[in-house]
Amino acid sequence: MSKKIIFESSEGESFEVDEAVALECQTIKNMIEDDCTDGGIPLANVNSATLTKVIDYCKKHVEAAAAAEANAGDKDIYGANKDIELKTWDEEFVKVDQPLLFDLMLAANFLIIPGLLDLTCKTMMRGKTVLQIREIFHIKKDYTDAEEAEVRKENAWAFE
């Protein structure tokens, strides 16, 4: 039986995970190496909903890595299939509402999970119009109308 690590969310809820799964987080990996994980790891800035998703992500990626290693010997000519499957899983994984996506990004940054950080960052703004981004994130326009027109003119090609 593998070693278990206990995470505690901001609400105080405990989550038990395999050490291998916890090792996906660089921050936790450092703590495990320093042997200071006894009695659970409190994650004061990660709520339960986010933590559940983070653990899902780490689990899936640990499993995928193990499967890839097991199949390393007999790659067929379409060898990339597994990668494609994981990519598709990732794409589905980030189809969440914007607040959760935002929390996931902060958690990935805090726990240092590069894959999840890239994935969430990538999804955050991509393929959205300026108006949509302003609306979703409530970014306050600090340009005057004339200034905005100038910036738009400079980048007119991007709005073609």
Next chain:
Amino acid sequence: MESIINKQSGSVLCKGSILKKCQRTSSRLQIDEEGEGSTETIREEAHVYINGIPFVLRELHKPVDILTHVGIAGVVVETRLKEDILSEVRETGGQMLLHREEYSTTSNQSQVIGYWEYIQPEGVKTSAEIYAAQERDALASNVDAIHSCKDDSLGFGANVDTISSLPDEMILMIVRFLPAKEAARVSVLSKRFQKVFTIIQDPELDENQENLRGFLDRVSALPELITRIRRFSLKYKERVDSADFALVNKCICHVLKLGVMDFQMCLDGVEKGYSLPPELFTSKTLAKLTLGKGFEIEALPRDAFLPALQTLVLDSARFFSLRGCAFQGLLSASPELRELVIAAMCWEHWEWSGILSSQSLRRISMGRVFSAEFDGPLHQSISFDTPKLEYLEYSDLVAHDYPIMNLPALQEAKLTLQMLVNTQWDNVDLPHDVDIYWSNPKKLLKGIRNVKVLHLSSSSTFEGLNYFSKSIPILADLHHLTITHEDIEYCWEFLPCLLERSPNLKTLIIRGGLHYGQDDVCRCLSSYSCLVTSALEVVEVSLHDSTSRAEWDQLEHFLGKLPRLQLLKVRCGGKISREEKLRMARELCQLPKASSKCKIVCT
């Protein structure tokens, strides 16, 4: 005081290091101007917040030098720093030695001064905790707003600018994946976002100013996170030897990382053995790819995928098929491809499947090099499986077969064909059942039957059409036909057939003059009798030689036979005077006309 500092034993807050208040006051700026200090920017180094004020870690003896923690991520340093502070506070019973910088106007120098402060464990926070707390605070202050829109949970429903509260590194992380176009759009969001990116339109190699290596190095050195390139074109006529291949590919990969949309490359003097980096075929941002001379594509990476590619231009590029058909592989990897241009094509130097298949292509322009010494293609057949194709410009030696011609959406076709004679035909003991031509355009002609606009260029095209005129399908939608030729004596046998099978043809444009026989109309046109039933309304003729009476005489047949003709336009060129043109026009007007509404214009 120094003894206290030297007693410290934390993993980060260790012997000789101090915690200094982050100050960005006017005094600091003065120091900076005099070059004595370094600019302190909170975001560049690890910091902790004590009672809400940020502190950075410094060495006692060099309080203005930034400490860098090579190999340890910022979050880890901050977490450990917090732990160290808390353990020290526990030992001292709540007190902690902190430092601040003070600038003395009399001595014009700044000093670092130590002071004691009482610290509660909950008053110590890492930056990540502060950001999280800021968000929560923001939420709390907007509780009412949240209540009023329950479904829209958390801060996003409220009017909180969540993203702008993030530190610059996080903003960069979010935007670094954006292609050039979206990055440029982001700059319109707010002033802060404008500063995030440097958008470069088109870095150019100026051959007078710098050499290839210098240019490649310059582009490769553009900072990756904050630069975006819209268009990149690498055109170089001089020799590129194998020693520079790695440099070229490094530069290409870098440009791809910078989100380039329009990528052009033409290396005239590239040595043999160069191959494009696989990253080129996995770009998520490329919208237009132009590959000129010097490229041979042998195999695509397995994960080849160009989701944004709309235009692909191949000029003299060659394909080989080490693993499946590399050319078809490239088309299959480009699901959004709209336009394909192949210039200076040489099928016989390509190794490919002979099938051009794309579900998204709208336009194809293909032009081949017609060389005199060429005596037979390697390819027996070419297929077009392009259900959305609207425009086909096809200039080629006609293949032996066109097994698949899936062109249901075709609107416009431009054909320049050249027929290849069957090599067996030269033989004196010719068996009777051997075709004269190796080329066979039957299925090609059937494939374009939906066209509305058709251009037939070159007398060589007429050769194929004359021989295969019985295979011309009914062109029910054709309303505009242009024929261009360079040999006035070459027969037009195909034309009566084509006109009979185009019941809805309204406009006919003839460039290069009117073909004629020794005595008036050439036999190949059977006295233009097909015109009597034609629906043609507009005929435009550019005369080959406007001083020749014979061509003018041909016009009589168009006027006298076309029942619905509304306009006859004759282009005479500059050879004859204006008066002469008017005289000819008057003469034409006096000729018998089948259509009373016909107007005549000479230009």
